Amino acid sequence: MTLKQVVNNVAEMPASKDAVVDIKNLSLTFQTADGPVYALSDVDLTINEGDFVSFIGPSGCGKTTLLRVIADLEKPTGGDISINGVSPEQARENRAYGYVFQAPALLPWRSIERNVTLPLEIMEISKEERIKRAHDALKLVELNGFEKKFPWQLSGGMQQRASIARALSFDADLLLMDEPFGALDEIVRDHLNEQLLKLWARTNKTVAFVTHSIPEAVYLSTKIVVMSPRPGRIIDVIETDFPRDRSLDIRETPEFLEIAHRVREGLRAGHSNDE
Amino acid sequence: MTPMKLDKFCLVGAIAALLALIFPLAGIDPDTGKQVAFVGDIPGLAIAMALCVIAGAAFTWLGVRTVISGAVILAVAVFGCSQAIATLYDYGVAGYAGTGFWLFIISLWAFVWRGIDVIANYRSLEMAKQQAANVIVPVAFGVWLLFVWEVVVSGFGVPQVLLPPPSMIGVRFVTSTDIMAADFYQTFVKAVLSGYVLGCGSAFVMAIAVDRVPFLKRGLLPLGNMVSALPIIGVAPIMVMWFGFDWQSKAAVIVIMTFFPMLVNTVTGLNAAGKLERDLMATYASGYWSTLFRLRLPAAMPFVFNALKINSTLALIGAIVAEFFGTPIVGMGFRISTEVGRMNIDMVWAEIALAALAGTVFYGAVAYIERKATSWHPSFRVRRH
Numbered sequence A: 001m002t003l004k005q006v007v008n009n010v011a012e013m014p015a016s017k018d019a020v021v022d023i024k025n026l027s028l029t030f031q032t033a034d035g036p037v038y039a040l041s042d043v044d045l046t047i048n049e050g051d052f053v054s055f056i057g058p059s060g061c062g063k064t065t066l067l068r069v070i071a072d073l074e075k076p077t078g079g080d081i082s083i084n085g086v087s088p089e090q091a092r093e094n095r096a097y098g099y100v101f102q103a104p105a106l107l108p109w110r111s112i113e114r115n116v117t118l119p120l121e122i123m124e125i126s127k128e129e130r131i132k133r134a135h136d137a138l139k140l141v142e143l144n145g146f147e148k149k150f151p152w153q154l155s156g157g158m159q160q161r162a163s164i165a166r167a168l169s170f171d172a173d174l175l176l177m178d179e180p181f182g183a184l185d186e187i188v189r190d191h192l193n194e195q196l197l198k199l200w201a202r203t204n205k206t207v208a209f210v211t212h213s214i215p216e217a218v219y220l221s222t223k224i225v226v227m228s229p230r231p232g233r234i235i236d237v238i239e240t241d242f243p244r245d246r247s248l249d250i251r252e253t254p255e256f257l258e259i260a261h262r263v264r265e266g267l268r269a270g271h272s273n274d275e
Numbered sequence B: 001m002t003p004m005k006l007d008k009f010c011l012v013g014a015i016a017a018l019l020a021l022i023f024p025l026a027g028i029d030p031d032t033g034k035q036v037a038f039v040g041d042i043p044g045l046a047i048a049m050a051l052c053v054i055a056g057a058a059f060t061w062l063g064v065r066t067v068i069s070g071a072v073i074l075a076v077a078v079f080g081c082s083q084a085i086a087t088l089y090d091y092g093v094a095g096y097a098g099t100g101f102w103l104f105i106i107s108l109w110a111f112v113w114r115g116i117d118v119i120a121n122y123r124s125l126e127m128a129k130q131q132a133a134n135v136i137v138p139v140a141f142g143v144w145l146l147f148v149w150e151v152v153v154s155g156f157g158v159p160q161v162l163l164p165p166p167s168m169i170g171v172r173f174v175t176s177t178d179i180m181a182a183d184f185y186q187t188f189v190k191a192v193l194s195g196y197v198l199g200c201g202s203a204f205v206m207a208i209a210v211d212r213v214p215f216l217k218r219g220l221l222p223l224g225n226m227v228s229a230l231p232i233i234g235v236a237p238i239m240v241m242w243f244g245f246d247w248q249s250k251a252a253v254i255v256i257m258t259f260f261p262m263l264v265n266t267v268t269g270l271n272a273a274g275k276l277e278r279d280l281m282a283t284y285a286s287g288y289w290s291t292l293f294r295l296r297l298p299a300a301m302p303f304v305f306n307a308l309k310i311n312s313t314l315a316l317i318g319a320i321v322a323e324f325f326g327t328p329i330v331g332m333g334f335r336i337s338t339e340v341g342r343m344n345i346d347m348v349w350a351e352i353a354l355a356a357l358a359g360t361v362f363y364g365a366v367a368y369i370e371r372k373a374t375s376w377h378p379s380f381r382v383r384r385h
């Protein structure tokens, strides 16, 4: 296995033709009662088609905010951003992405199946097709058999998996996932990581993935974005060169450990800046 | 809770029944100058009192351990109650009840309390049994209250104009069903239901408009607040002038009364959906109506049903009070106001009972639909586990 490690000076990063997400000089300041909060500052980032990009950084460094800007749930206060060559708003209206929130956000009055078919319903897809896709998506997260249950009858981890199934159900090319596995135990997490990787390798989807776990970030990603807080900014972008159909075993390789080490160093540097 | 502590009730029941046997049952008849009746003359009562002494002593000694003993206690109490009623009416004690009689009632009270307590604490995994217990407790309690009402009014000889006994009201109720049915149809079916549907329906639609148009929220909500503060006593005569004597004016009063609770609750409910869920809908580029029907209205349902329940009681009150101000010669409010004038207090009470019954059933029906429609809500789902 070869490992090519490219340290990009982020400002020089070329905007490639098939960039799915292209962010230049982006900043976002929240105006709050206690003064401005600089959630994002000077962020430059390109996510290419088929990339698996992980965002890692301490709590409050703007990972969620960045994902929300990409999803057009938050308007930047400065800089440029385009998704698939159009504005985030346009991309959202084109249903360009599936978003998995930090919390499951299932609607309590809908069964699991009807929660998963919610986006399909809104997109006016026929009923048989909805049921079929819900079935496939639930199978992918191993929740088949729970179609008729209600969210409160499922454990927190199962609810989160249902919300992943919901994001997968309409087959968007871009997946935005905000700590989707944060609430799960190690074994289930490993398993879902594998499933997600398989899906990604098979479909050439582009994934933006927020995590707090260094091994998870290194294992999953083609590109790891290390962020630091106050103001939220990117301090390092690490590209990895593991094959697309990697297995959990790569976690024992020296290359893996080396990258993990570098991520940790980045995080530490971000922290010391903070003091 | 230990059985020892609660079995004081059995002890009280036994002692009170024992004393009831000793103290005089009834007062002196002023005409004859003699006591009206003696326990010895009334075998049924004597047996009931003796049973209370024995059962009370036995359960004080043995403790009340099973639901069977609770049922036995209640059975003894029911027999005692029937004998107390017979004593009042068949042996002329009505109006002359003495210390012994009231001691016996205290004894019965202790038994009923203990018996209901046992059944109220009954827990069974079998649905049918548990439901039976859940029904028996409020029914037994209600029947006991009626019994106390009956014996107090009859025993002390309270004038019927002040308060008739429930038996008299009941008789009046069943003997004038045709009048009651006509009143019910006029007041409830015509006025209440139409006013309720109109008031709640228009407020619901208005709430959606208010939610959509910001200036309405600022302009209309305070105005609605003022309208809801209008005293219906003041509005009702005006509505009668506007809409005539028949049910339409009553429906109009109900519309005014029910509009605001529905409006405020629905507007609040429409904002009950969380930010996260709204963001979720935004990621699907869900339009206004799609989000309204798929997210915001379902989330608003608990609030809407709250208003529907409040309004179900308000509507009935509004219709009855509005009828005091002019009505054709039929209707529950009309009947109450005219029969009071004629001193037919039992008829007034029969109408009140009818109103209470109609109100309870109406409220119950709305609450039932609520449970079916919002079974996902945390306040209901606990019971399904």
Ligand SMILES: Nc1ncnc2c1ncn2[C@@H]1O[C@H](COP(=O)(O)OP(=O)(O)OP(=O)(O)O)[C@@H](O)[C@H]1O
Pocket (backbone or CB within 6 Å): A030, A031, A032, A037, A038, A039, A058, A059, A060, A061, A062, A063, A064, A065, A066, A232
């Ligand atoms: N709506 C908002 N209004 C004001 N400040 C906000 C808002 N949303 C986020 N922030 C602030 O922006 C900063 C970044 O928040 P963000 O949620 O993006 O962090 P995060 O990296 O996702 O953290 P975590 O790992 O804990 O989820 C924080 O300081 C937060 O307080």
Ligand SMILES: [Mg+2]
Pocket (backbone or CB within 6 Å): A063, A064, A065, A102, A178
């Ligand atoms: Mg976050």
